[in-house]
Amino acid sequence: MxxxxxxxxxxxxxxxxxxxxxxxxxxxxxxxxxxxxxxxxxxxxxxxxxxxxxxxxxxxxxxxxxxxxxEKGAPITVPVKEDNFYMLGEAGQVRIPNFVMPPLMNNHGNYIVSMxxxxxxxxxxxxxxxxxxxxxxxxxxxxxxxxxxxxxxxxxxxxxxxxxxxxxxxxxxxxxxxxxxxxxxxxxxxxxxxxxxxxxxxxxxDVQKYGLGMKEIWEIDPEKHKEGTVTHTMGWPLGSNAGGGSFIYHLDNNQVYVGFVVHLNYENPHLFPYMEFQRFKHHPMVAELLKGGKRVAYGARAITEGGYQSMxxxxxxxxxxxxxxxxxxxxxxxxxxxxxxxxxxxxxxxxxxxxxxxxxxxxxxxxxxxxxxxxxxxxxxRVRNVKPLWSRYGLTASLTLGAVDMWANNLLGLSVLGTLKHGKSDAAATGKAIKFDKIDYPKPDGTLSFDRLTNVSFAMTNHEESQPAHLKLTDVDVPVEVNFHEYAGPSARYCPAGVYEFVQEPAKPTRFVINFQNCVHCKTCDIKDPSQNITWTTPQGGDGPNYPNM
Incomplete structure (x- = not known):
């Protein structure tokens, strides 16, 4: 123009x-x-x-x-009082002692905030x-x-x-x-x-790496609320399907931030990050915390994870x-x-x-x-090898090797591993659907877990529908001819806002539909699309989510 x-x-x-x-x-x-x-x-x-x-x-x-x-009144008023790390299994959890964690992992002196x-x-x-x-x-x-x-x-x-x-x-x-x-x-x-x-x-x-972070704000029972408590978890429900973990932060006013991060270098195109987040909330430890509470906000965004060598x-x-x-x-x-x-x-x-x-x-x-x-x-x-170790060797090995490497950096100022490379981009890491089993996800119960479109309404996102779609396809045929047939249409799952869908009607060819008005601007599609066929651009000003306290 x-x-x-x-x-x-x-x-x-x-x-x-x-x-x-x-x-x-x-x-x-x-x-x-x-x-x-x-x-x-x-x-x-x-x-x-x-x-x-x-x-x-x-x-x-x-x-x-x-x-x-x-003194100037910054909205930074909830200091961290308690720091917890857990490894989750489906029915229970094991706490990782704080003393084994490198000092840089200590959150005392930090604050729980709405950015x-x-x-x-x-x-x-x-x-x-x-x-x-x-x-x-x-x-x-x-x-x-x-x-x-x-x-x-x-x-x-x-x-x-x-x-x-x-x-x-x-x-x-x-x-x-x-x-x-x-x-x-x-x-x-x-x-x-x-x-x-x-x-x-x-x-x-090096190639840049990313994660998808999803977050809900909950108002919980005051008796369960512990202002200043920070909890991180790893393990279930992701297991070997993907890297990632959760965070649970108790801020003020009986509110809790409940978040879940999925590393976007996962191979199985059937993986549904949003549903992994919803399933996580049914873990006994989390479900007990949220019981009797209500979800008041939802949102999602991508996170850069490549670190020092990827800048x-x-x-x-x-x-x-x-x-x-x-x-x-x-x-x-x-x-x-x-x-x-x-x-x-x-x-x-x-x-x-x-x-x-x-x-x-x-x-x-x-x-x-x-x-x-x-x-x-x-x-x-000093943490540059944690992500590539996790990508290469999985959670357990990376916890051990990553901890050793971080301790060496903390004590000696050097890495025993040098600088590791990340390998493939997150898009290239996606495997063909035929090589992986489908994943059966429980239906959201509407109390602890929610369907995507219901949750997206809590992001208060809005786009003027008469404008051009801000999600651009390089080739309009690729979503069905390549991504649907070879990768089982992963955009219908990796998007945390339900923007993309493959519509199948009797006696008609499969259609790819972009519901751009749902977009929360996380940009996962621009990152994870296996054909790199989707480009995220800005819609007209003011459109998108309207997060009040995220």
């Missing part, structure tokens, strides 16, 4: 995404130079609407950014400093300069018809230009994906990749928000140096080094 005429606005720094990374960058830029023009563009209807995280927050990132966050609410508070701090924040402004395109550098983004395009033509109320959006553009879109961001490919930023990095180059002409756009989650700790914040700080520091030198549109030399040799790199490097 290069022929469309758009107005342009000029800024010193344009930031895409109002998550912890983007907001930290905005705040730090204004702390370092109050005269800078900084804008943050957020695709959600409000800041926090698309934020979903566990979350037990390591406050180190916020400590570095706003040391007096407590959506933390980001809402951070946005207030940014606006007080003079940052412009525009929610409901999806960034649909990159704008390039004369030298091939990223010059800005197109944001706020509305009113396209389903076929992509301009509707009666069409608004072309605006071009927002920056001397530097920060992409802090979170996992598998659509613009970040383009930039990584265009500039071959991943040429020297691409983070500097590109005209900007930088921040946070999970590059992949900064510490997998065994199930934490990345602190690193996202620290990456925003590092990018801001590098940008201010460049701007003070009169530079623009070039690579932010120094940002990469700050990430890889600073606290982010140190955090990720």
């Amino acid at each position: 290069s022929e469309i005429s758009r107005e342009a606005m000029e800024y010193d720094v344009v930031i895409v995404g109002a998550g912890p990374a983007g907001l930290s960058a905005a705040i730090k830029l204004k702390q370092l130079n109050a005269d800078l023009d900084v804008v943050v563009l957020e695709k959600g209807s409000e800041v926090g609407a698309h934020i979903l995280s566990g979350a037990v927050l390591d406050p180190s990132g916020l400590d570095a950014l706003i040391p007096d966050w407590a 959506g609410n933390v980001c809402r508070w951070m946005a207030e701090q940014a606006e007080e400093l003079g940052v412009e924040i525009f929610p409901g402004m999806a960034c649909s395109e990159l704008v390039y300069g004369d030298k091939g550098e990223v010059k800005g983004v197109v944001a706020g395009e509305f009113g396209l018809n389903a076929d992509g033509t301009q509707g009666d109320g069409y608004e072309p959006g605006m071009e927002l230009h920056g001397k530097y553009v920060f992409l802090s879109e979170g996992v598998r961001g659509s613009l970040s994906k383009q930039v990584i490919e265009k500039y071959a930023l991943d040429n020297d990095s 691409p180059k983070m500097e590109f002409p005209g900007g930088a990749l921040l946070g999970c756009s590059a992949g900064m989650v510490n997998v065994p700790r199930i934490k990345g928000n602190h690193n996202a914040m620290l990456s925003g700080i590092a990018a801001a520091e590098a940008a201010v140096v460049a701007l003070n030198e009169g530079r623009s549109g070039d690579e932010l030399n120094g940002y990469e080094a700050l990430v890889r040799t600073g606290p982010i790199g140190k955090d990720l490097k």
Whole structure:
């Protein structure tokens, strides 16, 4: 749509995404130079609407950014008081003693939070400093300069018809230009994906790996509630079918976060991650906790799991990749928000140096080094072998070898295993259906477990149905001719929102249907589709989930 005429606005720094990374960058830029023009563009209807995280927050990132966050009223008020690790079997559990866990696994000093609410508070701090924040402004395109550098983004395009033509109320959006553009879109961001490919930023990095995280908020019986308790489990119900585990966090107001993560490198295409989550809640330990309670919210998102060796180059002409756009989650700790914040700080520091030198549109030399040799790199490097060990040898062996490797890193500052590689992408790991048995999942009971569409209603997701589907197929024939016949149509299962279905009617060919209005923006389809035939793009601004307290 290069022929469309758009107005342009000029800024010193344009930031895409109002998550912890983007907001930290905005705040730090204004702390370092109050005269800078900084804008943050957020695709959600409000800041926090698309934020979903566990979350037990390591406050180190916020400590570095706003040391007096407590005095300023940050919604971070539930310190971790108790830390539990369990290995589950179908009928019982075995607790793993805390003393055998490496010190980095200790959650004391951390806080149980809603990252959506933390980001809402951070946005207030940014606006007080003079940052412009525009929610409901999806960034649909990159704008390039004369030298091939990223010059800005197109944001706020509305009113396209389903076929992509301009509707009666069409608004072309605006071009927002920056001397530097920060992409802090979170996992598998659509613009970040383009930039990584265009500039071959991943040429020297390992393949990126992902998990699918699903989460419910429950209000439980006050007698069972233990504010500040953190519980993680591994084992049942996944067994050998897939890697992953659960989290149960007791926050305030008798609420509990119940979450489940499935590593997306599973082979059996019959695996149904959402139903594994629902089955998990019927474990005696979990069922007893939730009995008499009610589910009040649901959501899902992908998680970057590749770690240190999978981070691409983070500097590109005209900007930088921040946070999970590059992949900064510490997998065994199930934490990345602190690193996202620290990456925003590092990018801001590098940008201010460049701007003070009169530079623009070039690579932010120094940002990469700050990430890889600073606290982010140190955090990720010492756990870099946990994920590849789990992928190669399964849960039991990886627990032993991973613990040894983490202890060696903690005590000696080195890994006894060097740096292991991940192998295949998650899409390529998917096996042909004929090689695997189908998995029989119990029907949800409507009390502890729920069908997908009922749960999706608790994500409060909404998309204007007259717009083009934001889930794009490279080849419209592949879903049925390849994925359905060879892989048993895995998109009907790996999507945690019921977006994809294969419709079979008597005497008619199988049809592939995309219910894009159900999408919760987890981006699993973009990652796990075995043919890599689905591309997730941004719908018009404000559309998608509306998470209140995730």
